[in-house]
Amino acid sequence: MEHSFLLACFIFLSAAVIVVPFAKATGLGSVLGYLLAGIIIGPYGLGFVTDPETILHFSEFGVVMMLFLIGLELQVRELWSMRNKLFGLGLPQVLITALVLAIIGYLASMPWQSAVIMGLGLALSSTAIVLKIIEERGIMATNTGRSAFSVLLLQDIAVIPILAIIPLLALPELAGHAPTDDGHGPAAATEGGWQVAAKTALVFASMYLSGRYLLRPVMRFIAKSGVREIFTALSLLLVVAAALLMEWINVSAALGAFMVGMILADSEYRHELESDIEPFKGLLLGLFFISVGMSVEFSVLLNNPLLIASMVAGLALIKLIILWGLGTIFRFHIADRMLFAIILAQGGEFGFVLFQFATASGALLPEHADLLNVTVAISMVITPILILIYDRLLAPKMVRDTQTEREPDDISVRNRVIVLGYGRFGQIVTRLITAQGFEATLIDHDPEQIDLVKRFDTKVFFGDARRTDLLAAAGAHEAQILIIAIHNPNTVTEIAAMVKKHFPHITILARARDRNHAHELMGVGVTDFVRDTFHSGLQLGIKALVALGYEEHRAYRLAKTFARHDIKMLHEAYEIKDDEEAMIGHARTAKELLAQVMESDLVDLDPANATNWTSDKNPDDIERENKARSQE
Amino acid sequence: MANPVLFVIAHPDLGQSRANRHFAASAKSIEGVDVLDLYKVYPDMFVDGSHERHRIDGKSTIVLQFPIYWYAAPGLLKEWIDRTFSYGWAYGTNGNALKGKNLLLSIATGSEEKAYGPEGVHHHPLDEFLLPYKQTARFCGMNWLDPLVYYHARASEKDHLIAHGEKLKSRLSELVHAASKQEMSHGA
Numbered sequence: 001m002e003h004s005f006l007l008a009c010f011i012f013l014s015a016a017v018i019v020v021p022f023a024k025a026t027g028l029g030s031v032l033g034y035l036l037a038g039i040i041i042g043p044y045g046l047g048f049v050t051d052p053e054t055i056l057h058f059s060e061f062g063v064v065m066m067l068f069l070i071g072l073e074l075q076v077r078e079l080w081s082m083r084n085k086l087f088g089l090g091l092p093q094v095l096i097t098a099l100v101l102a103i104i105g106y107l108a109s110m111p112w113q114s115a116v117i118m119g120l121g122l123a124l125s126s127t128a129i130v131l132k133i134i135e136e137r138g139i140m141a142t143n144t145g146r147s148a149f150s151v152l153l154l155q156d157i158a159v160i161p162i163l164a165i166i167p168l169l170a171l172p173e174l175a176g177h178a179p180t181d182d183g184h185g186p187a188a189a190t191e192g193g194w195q196v197a198a199k200t201a202l203v204f205a206s207m208y209l210s211g212r213y214l215l216r217p218v219m220r221f222i223a224k225s226g227v228r229e230i231f232t233a234l235s236l237l238l239v240v241a242a243a244l245l246m247e248w249i250n251v252s253a254a255l256g257a258f259m260v261g262m263i264l265a266d267s268e269y270r271h272e273l274e275s276d277i278e279p280f281k282g283l284l285l286g287l288f289f290i291s292v293g294m295s296v297e298f299s300v301l302l303n304n305p306l307l308i309a310s311m312v313a314g315l316a317l318i319k320l321i322i323l324w325g326l327g328t329i330f331r332f333h334i335a336d337r338m339l340f341a342i343i344l345a346q347g348g349e350f351g352f353v354l355f356q357f358a359t360a361s362g363a364l365l366p367e368h369a370d371l372l373n374v375t376v377a378i379s380m381v382i383t384p385i386l387i388l389i390y391d392r393l394l395a396p397k398m399v400r401d402t403q404t405e406r407e408p409d410d411i412s413v414r415n416r417v418i419v420l421g422y423g424r425f426g427q428i429v430t431r432l433i434t435a436q437g438f439e440a441t442l443i444d445h446d447p448e449q450i451d452l453v454k455r456f457d458t459k460v461f462f463g464d465a466r467r468t469d470l471l472a473a474a475g476a477h478e479a480q481i482l483i484i485a486i487h488n489p490n491t492v493t494e495i496a497a498m499v500k501k502h503f504p505h506i507t508i509l510a511r512a513r514d515r516n517h518a519h520e521l522m523g524v525g526v527t528d529f530v531r532d533t534f535h536s537g538l539q540l541g542i543k544a545l546v547a548l549g550y551e552e553h554r555a556y557r558l559a560k561t562f563a564r565h566d567i568k569m570l571h572e573a574y575e576i577k578d579d580e581e582a583m584i585g586h587a588r589t590a591k592e593l594l595a596q597v598m599e600s601d602l603v604d605l606d607p608a609n610a611t612n613w614t615s616d617k618n619p620d621d622i623e624r625e626n627k628a629r630s631q632e
Numbered sequence: 633m634a635n636p637v638l639f640v641i642a643h644p645d646l647g648q649s650r651a652n653r654h655f656a657a658s659a660k661s662i663e664g665v666d667v668l669d670l671y672k673v674y675p676d677m678f679v680d681g682s683h684e685r686h687r688i689d690g691k692s693t694i695v696l697q698f699p700i701y702w703y704a705a706p707g708l709l710k711e712w713i714d715r716t717f718s719y720g721w722a723y724g725t726n727g728n729a730l731k732g733k734n735l736l737l738s739i740a741t742g743s744e745e746k747a748y749g750p751e752g753v754h755h756h757p758l759d760e761f762l763l764p765y766k767q768t769a770r771f772c773g774m775n776w777l778d779p780l781v782y783y784h785a786r787a788s789e790k791d792h793l794i795a796h797g798e799k800l801k802s803r804l805s806e807l808v809h810a811a812s813k814q815e816m817s818h819g820a
Contacts, residue, residue, distance in 0.1 A: 557678070600682060
C-alpha cells in the first residue's frame with residue numbers, strides 16, 4: 001500500500017514535471033499541460049493509472065481550497081461593488097444558458113427533470129480552469145478578467161440553490177433508486193427536501209456564528225504561540241472541517257469552503273491564511289487537472305463519437321453566443337468580448353459534482369450522466385486550445401481602438417500602498433497617506449498590537465512579512481509602494497532585499513535604524529529611507545536652541561543645514577564603508593565641515609551686509625567693517 | 633562644456649498651470665538649457681545658497697519663469713535670490729559672479745493685458761511691477777533682456793499657447809547660440 005502510494009506519487013509528479021513546463025514553453029499554457037499529462041498517464045494513454053476516480057475525488061480538494069481562497073479574497077464591500085456584473089452578467093448567463101440547454105435536452109426526449117439538471121450543470125463554467133488562465137495571463141485587473149470572475153462567482157453561488165433543488169427533481173421511476181456510487185459521493189437523498197433545507201440552514205448559521213465569534217480568539221491564541229506550522233495546520237484544518245461539514249449535509253465541499261473563506265475575509269488573519277493554503281491549492285489543483293485528463297472516458301466517447309462531438313460543439317457554441325451577447329450589452333470592446341466568451345465557454349468541475357449528486361438522488365440516469373461528464377471533460381480540454389486559437393489567429397486581427405476603451409470602475413482595485421509594521425512609526429506614515437484618501441493594506445505580526453489598534457477601528461492583518469507568498473497574497477503584484485516600518489533593522493533589510501528580487505516594480509520606502517543600517521539598505525538597493533530617530537531628534541534640537549535663546553527661524557534653519565550636511569556625509573561615507581580608517585578620517589573632516597557649513601548659511605543673509613546697500617560708503621570701509629563684524 | 637542657459641521655473645503648483653508647464657517643457661526641449669524646477673528641488677523652501685551659486689557659475693544667461701502673484705514672483709523665487717545672490721559673490725567686494733550675464737524674465741499672468749494699464753484693475757503696466765528685478769540685474773551688473781510676457785494664461789487658446797512656447801524656444805536657442813559663439817571667439 002505504502003509502496004503503491006509512493007509509485008503513484010512518482011508517476012503524477014513526473015508527468016507534471018515533464019509535461020507542464022513543456023506545454024508552458026510552447027505556449028499551450030499550464031492547464032492544457034496538466035490535462036495532457038493526465039491523458040498520457042491515464043487508462044487510455046500509457047495506462048499507468050487505472051483508477052482515476054479516486055484521484056479525481058482526492059484532488060477535488062484542490063478546488064475546495066481554491067474556493068476557500070476566493071472566499072477569503074471577497075469582502076462584502078467588494079462583493080457589493082461587483083453587484084452590477086454579478087446580476088447583469090452572471091445571473092443571465094446561468095439562467096439563459098440553462099434554459100436553452102434544458103429545452104434542447106427536453107426536445108431530445110430527456111425527462112424534463114433531467115433536462116433541467118443538464119441545463120443547470122452545463123451552464124456552470126470551470127472555476128479552476130478559468131481562474132488559472134486569468135491568473136496566468138495576468139488579466140485579473142482588466143475588464144475581461146473581472147467580468148469573467150463575476151460570472152464564475154455567481155455560478156459558484158448558484159451551486160447552493162441548485163444542489164438544494166436537485167432532490168426535488170427526482171424522477172418518479174427512479175424513486176428509491178439506490179446510490180450506484182458507493183464510496184465518496186453524497187448519500188442518496190432519503191430525507192425530504194425541506195428537511196435538507198432546514199439542516200443546511202442550521203449548518204450555515206452555526207458556521208457563520210462560530211466563524212465570527214469562535215475562530216478569531218482561537219487564531220489569535222495560536223498566532224501568539226509563534227509556532228508557524230501550527231498556523232498552517234489550523235488553516236488546513238479549517239478547510240477540511242468545512243468540507244466535512246458540507247459533506248454531512250450533502251452540499252458541495254467547495255461551497256462550504258467558500259463560505260468559511262467569506263466569513264474570514266475581513267479577519268486580520270486573512271493574508272496569513274491565504275499564503276498558508278496557496279501552495280497546497282496549487283499542487284492539488286494541478287492534480288485535479290491531471291485527473292480530469294485521465295477521466296475522459298474514451299470508451300463512452302468511442303461508442304458515441306458523433307453524439308459527443310456535437311454535444312461538445314453545441315455546448316461551446318451556445319455558451320459563446322450567450323456570453324458574446326451579454327458582452328455586447330455591456331459594451332465590451334470586441335477583443336475583450338471574444339476573450340470573455342471563449343474563456344467561459346466550457347463545462348466545469350461543478351458539473352461533475354451536480355451530475356453525480358443528481359444520479360445519486362435519482363434525478364438523472366447514469367448513462368446520461370456518463371455522456372454529460374465526458375462532454376464536460378472534453379469541453380474543459382478544448383478551452384486552452386480555443387484560447388490558443390484566439391491568441392494566434394483572432395486577437396492579432398483586432399486592432400485595439402484606444403479611444404473607445406474605457407474600463408468601468410467596477411471592482412475596487414487592490415490597494416496601491418502596503419505598510420509593513422503598524423507600530424509607532426508605521427502609524428504616523430499611514431495616517432498621513434490615508435488622510436489623502438489612499439487605502440493601505442496594513443500588516444503586522446504582533447497580535448496584541450493588532451487588537452489594540454482594532455479598538456480604534458483600524459484593520460491590520462496578521463502575518464510574517466518576510467514571506468514572499470504573504471506579500472503576494474497582500475497584493476504586492478499590484479501595489480505601487482511598500483512602506484517597511486518594522487523596528488527590527490535586520491528584518492527590514494531582509495524584506496527589502498526579498499521585495500527587490502520578487503517584486504521589482506514596487507517602490508520601497510524603508511525605516512532605517514541608524515547610519516550602519518542605512519548603509520545596509522543602500523547596499524540592497526533602497527534609495528528612499530529615513531533613520532527613525534533622526535528627524536524627531538532634530539525637532540527636539542530646534543526646541544533646545546530656542547530654549548537657549550535663538551530665534552525660532554534661525555534655530556530651524558540651523559537644524560535644516562545640519563540635516564542636509566549629515567545626509568550628504570551619510571552618502572559619502574557609504575562609498576568608503578568597508579575601509580575603517582577612511583571612515584574615521586571622514587568622520588573627522590565631516591565634523592569640521594559642519595561648523596563651516598552652518599556658518600556660511602547664516603552669513604549669506606547676515607544683517608551686517610545691509611551696510612553695503614548704502615552707496616555713500618567707500619567699498620574699502622565696508623570691507624573693513626565686515627571683517628571687524630565677523631571677528632566679533 | 634556645461635550648458636550656457638539656466639532656466640529657473642518657480643511655480644508652487646506646476647501640475648495646475650498649463651502655461652507654465654508648457655513653457656517648462658519648451659525649455660527642456662532646447663539643447664544647452666538646464667531647467668531647474670525650484671519647488672521640486674526645494675519643497676521645504678530651504679534653499680542651499682552655495683549649491684545654487686555653483687549651479688550659476690559658467691552660465692551666460694539666467695531665465696526666470698514664473699506667474700505673477702500679488703505683483704511679484706512666488707515666494708520661493710525671492711528666497712532663491714535672497715540666498716543665492718550673496719555678498720562677495722553677486723555684489724559688494726569681489727562680487728562679480730553675475731557681471732555680464734543675461735537676465736531674462738518669462739512671465740505668465742492671470743489677467744489680460746489691458747488690466748495692466750491706467751484704466752485696468754492693476755493700474756500700472758506690468759513693466760513697472762518688474763522694476764525690482766530690473767534693478768537687481770543692474771545692481772549685479774547683468775544685462776537686462778526684454779521680458780517675455782504671456783497674458784491671460786488660463787483663458788488662452790491652445791494655438792496661442794503653442795505659438796508663445798515657440799517664441800520662448802527661439803529666444804532660448806538664440807541665447808544658447810550667442811553663448812557658444814562667444815565661447816568660440818574667446819577660444820580663438
